[in-house]
Amino acid sequence: MRFTSQTSTDGVTERSFTLGELPGVLWTPDDAEPGALILIGHGGGQHKQAPGVVARAIRLAAYGFAAAAIDAPAHGDRPKTAEHDQIITEMRARMSGAGDPLPLLAEFHALLAAQTVPEWRSVLDALGNLGPVGYWGMSLGCALGIPLVAAEPRIRAAVLGLSGTSSASAEAAAGVAVPVQFMMQWDDELIPREDALALFDALASGEKTLHANPGKHGDVPAFEADSALRFFARHLG
Amino acid sequence: MRFTSQTSTDGVTERSFTLGELPGVLWTPDDAEPGALILIGHGGGQHKQAPGVVARAIRLAAYGFAAAAIDAPAHGDRPKTAEHDQIITEMRARMSGAGDPLPLLAEFHALLAAQTVPEWRSVLDALGNLGPVGYWGMSLGCALGIPLVAAEPRIRAAVLGLSGTSSASAEAAAGVAVPVQFMMQWDDELIPREDALALFDALASGEKTLHANPGKHGDVPAFEADSALRFFARHLG
Numbered sequence: 001m002r003f004t005s006q007t008s009t010d011g012v013t014e015r016s017f018t019l020g021e022l023p024g025v026l027w028t029p030d031d032a033e034p035g036a037l038i039l040i041g042h043g044g045g046q047h048k049q050a051p052g053v054v055a056r057a058i059r060l061a062a063y064g065f066a067a068a069a070i071d072a073p074a075h076g077d078r079p080k081t082a083e084h085d086q087i088i089t090e091m092r093a094r095m096s097g098a099g100d101p102l103p104l105l106a107e108f109h110a111l112l113a114a115q116t117v118p119e120w121r122s123v124l125d126a127l128g129n130l131g132p133v134g135y136w137g138m139s140l141g142c143a144l145g146i147p148l149v150a151a152e153p154r155i156r157a158a159v160l161g162l163s164g165t166s167s168a169s170a171e172a173a174a175g176v177a178v179p180v181q182f183m184m185q186w187d188d189e190l191i192p193r194e195d196a197l198a199l200f201d202a203l204a205s206g207e208k209t210l211h212a213n214p215g216k217h218g219d220v221p222a223f224e225a226d227s228a229l230r231f232f233a234r235h236l237g
Numbered sequence: 238m239r240f241t242s243q244t245s246t247d248g249v250t251e252r253s254f255t256l257g258e259l260p261g262v263l264w265t266p267d268d269a270e271p272g273a274l275i276l277i278g279h280g281g282g283q284h285k286q287a288p289g290v291v292a293r294a295i296r297l298a299a300y301g302f303a304a305a306a307i308d309a310p311a312h313g314d315r316p317k318t319a320e321h322d323q324i325i326t327e328m329r330a331r332m333s334g335a336g337d338p339l340p341l342l343a344e345f346h347a348l349l350a351a352q353t354v355p356e357w358r359s360v361l362d363a364l365g366n367l368g369p370v371g372y373w374g375m376s377l378g379c380a381l382g383i384p385l386v387a388a389e390p391r392i393r394a395a396v397l398g399l400s401g402t403s404s405a406s407a408e409a410a411a412g413v414a415v416p417v418q419f420m421m422q423w424d425d426e427l428i429p430r431e432d433a434l435a436l437f438d439a440l441a442s443g444e445k446t447l448h449a450n451p452g453k454h455g456d457v458p459a460f461e462a463d464s465a466l467r468f469f470a471r472h473l474g
Contacts, residue, residue, distance in 0.1 A: 186438070186447070197434075200449070201423070207458070210423075210449035212437070221444070223471065227464075234460065 001126035012061040014054075019126050022119055023077045024048060024070035026127065027057040034066035036236035037130035039120060039155070041141025041148075042069060043162075047076025056136065056225065063229055065236075066130045070123060072144060073115045083111070102166040102195075109143040109167060117148045124154055132156050132236040136228060138183060139190075139217070143168035150175030157235035159228045162188065162217060164195025165202065173202035180208040181231045183220060190217045238363035249298040251291075256363050259356050260314045261285060261307035263364065264294040271303035273473035274367035276357060276392070278378025278385075279306060280399075284313025293373065293462065300466055302473075303367045307360060309381060310352045320348070339403040346380035346404060354385045361391055369393050369473040373465060375420060376427075376454070380405035387412030394472035396465045399425065399454060401432025402439065410439035417445040418468045420457060427454045 003026075005016045011030045016023070025048050028034055038060050042053050048069040057067035071077055074084040087108045094101035124133065135158040137145035142163035149158045150172050158176070161183025167190075180203050184196040200210045209231075213221050240263075242253045248267045253260070262285050265271055275297050279290050285306040294304035308314055311321040324345045331338035361370065372395040374382035379400035386395045387409050395413070398420030404427075417440050421433040437447045446468075450458050 206451070208451060209458070210447065212447035212449070214443070214445060221446075 001123075010058075010062075012058050014057075019119075019123055021078075022070055022123070024068060024123060025057070027061045027067040028130075029061045029064050029066070032064055034061075034130045035064045036132045036134060036232065037066045037068065037127065038134045038136055038232060039123075039148075040067055040069040041135065041137025041145045042072065042075065043138055044140035045075070046140075047071050049076075059225060059229065060232075063233070065232065068123060068127065070116075070119060072140065073112045073119075084108075087111070105167045106143075106169075109140065110169065112140075113144045113147045113169075113172075116144050117151055120148050121152055124152065134158060134232045134236050135160075136232075138162040138220070146176060147172040149178060149180075157232060159183070159231060161196075161211075162191060162220070163199060164191040165198040166192065166195045168199055170199060170202040173199055174204050176203050177205055179231075179235050180205045181228060182208060182210050183224060184210065184212045185217055185219060186212050186214045187219075188217045238360075247295075247299075249295050251294075256356075256360055258315075259307055259360070261305060261360060262294075264298045264304040265367075266298045266301050266303070269301055271298075271367045272301045273369045273371060273469065274303045274305065274364065275371045275373055275469060276360075276385075277304055277306040278372065278374025278382045279309065279312065280375055281377035282312070283377075284308050286313075296462060296466065297469075300470070302469065305360060305364065307353075307356060309377065310349045310356075321345075324348070342404045343380075343406075346377065347406065349377075350381045350384045350406075350409075353381050354388055357385050358389055361389065371395060371469045371473050372397075373469075375399040375457070383413060384409040386415060386417075394469060396420070396468060398433075398448075399428060399457070400436060401428040402435040403429065403432045405436055407436060407439040410436055411441050413440050414442055416468075416472050417442045418465060419445060419447050420461060421447065421449045422454055422456060423449050423451045424456075425454045 001017050001019045003015045003017050007014050013028050015026045040053050048071045053069050060067045074080045091101045091104045133154045135145050135155050139162040142160040149155050157179045159181045182200045238254050238256045240252045240254050244251050250265050252263045277290050279287050285308045290306050297304040311317045328338045328341045370391045372382050372392050376399040379397040386392050394416045396418045419437045
């Protein structure tokens with residue numbers, strides 16, 4: 001792992017890194033050893049430094065946690081393959097009315113998950129011990145996070161959501177056993193309500209809690225950011 | 238309103254009162270004016286000083302809120318009419334396997350609600366201004382609370398749940414416009430899952446948030462008590 005740049009603002013240090021070809025960012029509190037490390041999986045079409053990712057990372061670091069984000073395959077600074085391009089083009093056509101995009105979305109997510117799960121695990125290896133590990137990911141970040149959380153025993157708690165059985169793997173969800181806070185939007189225009197409920201249902205976790213709020217895919221209320229922080233503090237703090 | 242007894246423990250004063258024939262309890266913090274008043278609706282077969290009611294009231298008072306509870310009709314120190322007895326006997330038979338108890342439960346709740354809604358309103362009149370008002374009620378406390386919250390403009394936020402459209406009024410829920418936190422148990426043996434989701438759906442509130450947790454009717458996790466307190470603090474504090 002090679003750190004390529006470093007800035008510090010308001011008590012939080014942000015460092016860009018590369019691990020082989022993989023680009024990522026690590027946020028740490030300046031004034032103390034981190035109490036935990038939260039991996040942040042960005043949403044579809046976003047990247048490791050999308051405004052929502054950075055805002056969440058800074059909030060976590062201000063609380064005393066480290067946070068890390070990487071670009072998912074075909075996102076941010078990472079190349080798209082011909083196969084990625086083909087699926088994305090077809091998905092956009094379907095989202096404009098030419099059919100149901102969900103089966104293609106599921107196929108795309110499965111393709112990316114096969115690649116990103118070992119990548120995240122190599123990041124954990126390279127970062128070393130920054131405390132107990134949590135994962136936060138909505139939408140694409142949930143679809144890719146579920147197989148990661150199922151496969152990686154160092155991850156001890158996860159905030160997931162904005163996804164459903166039609167765009168994420170219910171089989172992988174049945175392998176998730178750690179505490180999960182699962183977010184859904186009651187009027188999500190992308191994820192059918194019953195698919196989101198079915199994905200929550202499929203999680204094998206003994207402690208899992210569903211938070212549903214009115215509004216569309218992008219309308220998760222601001223108070224849920226505090227709620228996620230308290231969830232991690234309860235399980236990792 | 239006549240206060241009939243008073244005790245003070247650990248900074249919280251508990252006073253029993255009667256308002257006409259109606260018996261109730263008021264909890265207040267000793268060291269400050271209450272920041273808000275939370276009405277607590279007890280569960281079926283319980284009463285105004287059931288352990289869960291008292292524990293919640295003390296927690297609220299420790300935070301700086303007043304709390305009040307009354308016995309629902311046919312509960313606690315209040316008489317059962319012949320009609321109550323008949324419904325309860327038949328409900329118990331059905332819960333032991335002699336048919337579906339839910340239609341009778343809905344009928345029982347409607348009967349009690351018609352009586353308890355004006356009772357709660359008279360309690361609010363008699364208590365005077367103790368700050369903005371919230372309502373907390375699960376199960377029976379939800380079924381009776383929904384028509385109260387819909388009817389009483391002094392109530393500005395409510396924590397409801399452990400109920401569904403088969404045992405509470407969806408029509409009344411469509412009259413609830415204040416922020417609601419709605420609790421459901423994912424494996425509730427009394428309330429069908431789809432009925433609970435439908436009752437949440439029926440609430441007209443612009444801000445409503447569903448918290449679903451695994452387990453049966455009585456298994457709401459302890460961390461949701463903090464969550465309810467934060468909800469009231471956010472809306473009334």
